[in-house]
Amino acid sequence: MAKDGSQGMSALLEPIALANRSTITLAEDIRADNETLSPVRHNDVMPAIIRAEKFCLYYGVKAGVKDINMDIFPQSVTAIIGPSGCGKSTFLRSINRMNDLIPNVRSEGTLYVNGVNVYDGRINLVNLRQQVGMVFQKPNPFPKSIYDNVAYGPRLQGIRGGRLDDMVETCLKDAAIWEEVKDLLGKSALALSGGQQQRLCIARALATRPKVLLMDEPCSALDPIATSKIEELIVGLKNAYTIVIVTHNMQQAARISDCTAFFCMGELIEYDATNIIFTKPSRKQTEDYVTGRFS
Amino acid sequence: MITQSANLLRTAAKFDRPLLLTPAQDWSGWLLGKTGRALLMIITGTSVLAVLLIFVFIVREAWPFVQAHGLGEALSSTSWYPTRDPAQFGMLALVFGSVQVTFGALLLAVPAGILIAAVLSDIVPFRVRQAVKPIIEVLAAIPSVAYGFFAVAVLAPLMQEHLHLSTGTNALNSAAILAIMAVPTIVSVAEDSLSAVGRELREASYACGATRAETLLKVVIPAAHNGIIAAIVLGTMRAIGETMAVWMASGNAAQIPSPWWDLTQSVRTMTATIAGELGETPVGSMHRHSLFAVGLILLVVSLAMNLFTEYLLHRAKRTSGVHA
Amino acid sequence: MNIPLRQWLDRLFTSLAMLSVLLIVAAMIGILLPMVWRGGSAVVFRGTVEFRRMQLEQFNRGDSAAVRAEAEDAARIRQHAYEILDRFAAGLDTSELETKVKQLHREFGVQLANREIPQKQLSELRSVSKELRDELLKAFEAEDKTQVLEHLDAVMSHSGDERLKGTVAAEFFDLARQYRDTVANVDLRRRSEYADSLKQVKDAMRSLFGPRPGERLPALPIEQYGSTRWDQAKQNLDKLLWAESWTGSGEGQTLTKSRIPREEQFAGTALAGLFPYVRDNIQGMLRPKWTFYWQYFTDDSMSGHYFGGVGPEILGTLLITMFAIAFSLPVGVVTAAYLVECAGDGWLTRILRMCVNTLAGVPSIVFGLFGLAFFVIYLQPKLGLPGSSSIIAGSLTLGLLVLPVIIRASEEAIRTVPQAYKEASLALGASRFRCFMSVTLPVATPGILTGLILSMSRAAGETAPILFTAAVAMGPIPTSLSQPTRTLSYSSYDMAVGDKMAMLAPHNQFGMVMTLVAIVLLLNIAAIVVRGRMSKKLRGQ
């Protein structure tokens, strides 16, 4: 399985392949911006599914992220790395507007998802969040049964009965946890181990059939075995989803991602194909960070 | 894995739900949000409405009495003979009864309550504390009429027999019962504020060689004084507003005992007067209005105390926030 | 200050503090124990045959044949006591004998009239009968023993008369003989003194065994039965066996109580035998048996709480509590949800909070005043209901009283729902409303439930707010919400100070309070259990 995954990855690493896969055309009013950092620099019309333009987000007066210009491409894994407190989570949560929950949050600039500015007042938050799923740093299953956890999203969409059962099963299989929990579907999700809980959360996120999956340090609380399972999972999922993953683990970013963005102090320092970031980054800061000399 | 995902790939390729609201959705969503909020506000307003209505109706019923006699006049006379002709509405004895009984109760309940709070927060280990707290909760849960019953059926005969009093239902009896009823309130609020005092403060005091008693009395309790005063005020409120227990235990004599500090004579409180007399008053009579005026006094007193505790607890929170 | 003194003071402080804890624990035990102990005896006690008879006749409960047989057995044993009593009473209280003699004389006259005998013999017999009657009456009246015996001898002198054999008049001689026996043991000069005590003895017998067999049944159920409970029986037996008197040692002196055994009091009389007999056979006369009278909690009371149970009171309490909660739970939870989820920190929220706190601080009697003025007198007539106490008015008043409790508990519960759950739900595409309903509310439920149960216990125990809005001491079981009802709390009060009958049955007084306290404490324990259970469940155990 891992072999398959790595094959897929090497294929995707070719910028051409990315461009060929492009299924999404940006809305007319979005022009390709030369300043936008992008690992793919030769196309006029970007096939980006998420695009930030001069995006800033403030907690009160303090900036969480500032002046982000970034394109994220469909059916790839994009890793975001950077020191603690640099705004990785902030940026990730901006994409599906989870920052709305925090009082006194203010944004500037634009952030397009599928060509629509999500900070538009007319945005349909429900549809946005359904199609841009999120997995959190700490596993947070609902205090309900395993089945109900996975079925939560589909039920919101009005899916019931046999179709729901099928869907729960598929998602649990996709999240590589089906074998472990298939006899415990009625049991409380809180009785699972941390790694199992995290995979359950991934299954839960998959069950809403998102197009983009945002993952905020999904492995930070897990042991190496659980981590490797989730990494396999991410690589496997990439064919169907666009994945943005925040991680503190350089090896992980190198293993699974196609492109990598380096954040520091709320700013996007460098964004390029993963092998470039990890082998010949163009910025000194990036190099220091990925080689562990960062202070 | 890839084969598994293949079926998802087909369905998952495109954003199939519109990210923007249609104008109709936008508008109806806005409307729904507003109406929902308004509905919530209305239901939420019940408590506000209730407070307003309580004030309006108590004042409305008390007003004829206030107009005819004046509260000042009523509060300066001790002759409460509402059914005589001419009726006399001197409430001083009733107010005195309430104050005397409450004060007597506090005399017992405050030291006991603070000591128990100190025990729970500083002296005993966690497990003992877990055992004592339910007992305090049980005491708080016992209905006041049960306390009153205890006062009449158990305590009064005992008092009469062993203290050689002419009557077992007297101010002392009510004060004792009220003290037991006020202790849980005092303990729970005081314990919270004692626990909120930071450990550093205690450690600093111990480090200076102070004993536990000195630490508690000279450092911890002064540091928690706002919370403790609030506890006392809340206990006072509980005691002043209590009806059934004092009605049954106090002996119901509308008089200022002589000498005034004598707790072994029967008294009557404001609450007991309302409870005992309202049932027999005809609608619209001056007697009924006078009882509502007594109620108004109670309401105003409790409101003032409430505001005072809120102020104190607010201050306590602020100062303990600074310590932490 | 020197160190030993300071240490000593420290120890003094610690022991004082521990003492106060002990005191409060002792207070709890001292309050609860008598209630549970004596109240429990309303339910578990040794019931006598009188109790079973009462249950059979008044509540149609128990094995009819067995109870009747038992009652007959008991009656047989009692019969001897009644005979002793009658024998003594005959010598003392002659009015019965007098009427009997007069009646005999009349009957004899009638008998003679029906017989065909010559006129002369008839008048002769009549005068004999008259003489016998008068002599007997004189004998009954006389206080001097020799006089009595003279009169009786005069009567007996006719006993040889052949003409009277086989007629009603022969009974004159039986009476004379009986009276001679009676008089032999009685000091006739102490007649008036005995009369008082005899009355006491008779009363005690009646309170032990109820009305005598064959006597006309009194109208009140309370008078139809003897001691239904063994503890009651023992008290009454004590009254039967001991004479109590108050003697003053001098003018203005306090009276002192003295007790003398009645056996001594009636020494040398026919009655003396009664006391050892009753004492030795009381078990057989009353047949006490351990009874678990669980129907106490469902039965209606009779004769002002003298017999029966607290069923209607429990029903009324539950009704009022339920409706109070039905009103304040939705309002309370919605208010709490608004405070946590929607309201910021504006002036509106502050006013709201202040009102909740004010409501929590209003004395309960003021709620009662308000309920009377607003719900009963103002609102009910507007809605076409009578302007008098009703369940609905009481429930609404209590509902307002517990509203702050529910709001505070719910707010706390909703506030402590982890943000992670809400985020997860929203990230899955739930609207805020769906998020609240499907995640926040279920997770907050244990906390809300705890608050709910606690406020139920508060509502069940409160008396002052329903004094004028819903409660009555006596009355039928309500059939609609616009009627008043009996409640445990108010009846506890009424039985303690108002109900004369209940004071004769202290176990029922205590039983009522015990039921109330038990309900309240059970609810509290339930709250603690729910809290523990649900938090365990949330932790995934």
Ligand SMILES: Nc1ncnc2c1ncn2[C@@H]1O[C@H](COP(=O)(O)OP(=O)(O)OP(=O)(O)O)[C@@H](O)[C@H]1O
């Ligand atoms: N709710 C908030 N209110 C105020 N400031 C916040 C809030 N959340 C984050 N911040 C600030 O925004 C900045 C970026 O935070 P963010 O959580 O995005 O960092 P991060 O890169 O995810 O760090 P980590 O790797 O530790 O998760 C931090 O300086 C933090 O202090």
Ligand SMILES: [Mg+2]
């Ligand atoms: Mg983070």
